[in-house]
Amino acid sequence: MKTFLITGATSMIGIALIEYISSFDDNIIYAVCREGSDGIKRLPVRESVKIIFSEIQNITNVVKLVQGADIFINLAWTNTDHKGRNDAFLQGLNVDYAEAAIRAAAKVGCKLFVEAGSQAEYGFVKDLITESTPCNPEVEYGKAKLRVYEKGSDLCNSFGIKYLHLRIFSVFGKNDRPWTLIMSSIDKMLKNEDLHLSSCLQSWNYLYVTDCAKQIFLLCEHLFNKPSFKSGVYNIASNDTRRLKDFIEEMKLILKSSSRLIYGSLIPEKLVSLNPSTAKTAKAIGFINEVSFANGVKIIVSENYK
Numbered sequence: 001m002k003t004f005l006i007t008g009a010t011s012m013i014g015i016a017l018i019e020y021i022s023s024f025d026d027n028i029i030y031a032v033c034r035e036g037s038d039g040i041k042r043l044p045v046r047e048s049v050k051i052i053f054s055e056i057q058n059i060t061n062v063v064k065l066v067q068g069a070d071i072f073i074n075l076a077w078t079n080t081d082h083k084g085r086n087d088a089f090l091q092g093l094n095v096d097y098a099e100a101a102i103r104a105a106a107k108v109g110c111k112l113f114v115e116a117g118s119q120a121e122y123g124f125v126k127d128l129i130t131e132s133t134p135c136n137p138e139v140e141y142g143k144a145k146l147r148v149y150e151k152g153s154d155l156c157n158s159f160g161i162k163y164l165h166l167r168i169f170s171v172f173g174k175n176d177r178p179w180t181l182i183m184s185s186i187d188k189m190l191k192n193e194d195l196h197l198s199s200c201l202q203s204w205n206y207l208y209v210t211d212c213a214k215q216i217f218l219l220c221e222h223l224f225n226k227p228s229f230k231s232g233v234y235n236i237a238s239n240d241t242r243r244l245k246d247f248i249e250e251m252k253l254i255l256k257s258s259s260r261l262i263y264g265s266l267i268p269e270k271l272v273s274l275n276p277s278t279a280k281t282a283k284a285i286g287f288i289n290e291v292s293f294a295n296g297v298k299i300i301v302s303e304n305y306k
Contacts, residue, residue: 001026002224005066005108007056007101008032008075010039012175013116013168016213017073022046030066032059032076042175056097063107071220072105073114074098080141091144098148099155106159112224113156114164114216117233121146121167124270126203130277131167131233138270153231163231164223166216169276171236173209173296174303182206185248186300189257196265200245202273207238208291208299218285237276238289247293254297 004021008014009031021027028048033040035053043049054061056076076097079090098115105113120142121135137143149165156163172182188195207215215236223229248261278288291299 001028002070003028003030003068004071004073004220005030005062005069005105005110006032006073006075007059008077008116009043009051010034010037011075012173012177012209013171013212013216014075015039015042015175016173016209017075017216018049019044020210020213020217022048030062030069032062039175056101057093059097059101060104060107062104066108068109069105070110071112071114071224072101072108072110073116073216073220074101075116076101077116085141086139088140088143091140095144095147095151098152102152102155102159102161106161110161112162112164112220113152114166114220115148115152117149117165117167118142118145119167119169119235119237119274119276121149124272126273126275128275128277129235131235131280149233156231162223162229164219165231165233166219166236167233168212169205169207169235169237169274171207171209171212172300173212174300176209176300182251182297183300185251186255186297186304189252189255189259190301190305192258194260194262195248196262197248198266198268198271199264200243200248202244202271203241203275204244204247205237205241205274205276206247206293206296207236207289208293208296211238211289211291212236214287215281215285218287219281222284234281234284235276235278236281237274237278238293239278240289240293241275250294251297254294255301 031051052065123136123138153163176183
């Protein structure tokens, strides 16, 4: 039995992770939520899931609310909208919040601290992205995530806590935000509306959220019990990398949509390409993904458009 303390509990990944971890009867989860959050109603109602209230700005409050925990998974991050992601001051605050979370983890007795990093830490890379690929983040969001890794691993080491940094690529699924490419495209395609797109010729990778949750849980289990592990980075992605255009056109076929796909009508400042390696993660846990992109789209439609 293990006790998990999870911030960002009502995020898409948070909900899926809590659903997965709580499916094992011997685990206990403290789900840290903002009071009044609409997402609380989407959390599984199980005796093992205990909701506690704290703002990320005051995360040290959890010390008074939790008797003890084994693993702290920090999914909380503020100002993730398009404007906030490139605000150096606001993203810098997130680094402070993550450090405070590590200190709280130490006080409640955690042996492993898990931070949700991002592919944005790597910057714009066209080639295969492994965990040893040099990081050259260009947006403030990615720079802040990288600073958390650099500071967090040292801080955890000073407390005798293992530090796991997840570089999460493009996750989609149930409870995703409506403005993401997948969710907005599904909505338009079901209405047979035009889609204005970039060229969509870059490489991309999509991982369904339940597979993301399983990867995170299995890494926690593996590394928690591995004596030689002190800190490290693992990519969280699927084995399905192809042109972004292929994903868009597959969605259109699945949804039997007559939407026009107007490629090249949007011109981004930089064309981001995602080609992640999952070899290190697969070697550690023997799992990457079981939900195909097509089935993921079908699940979203069945859940969101009943």
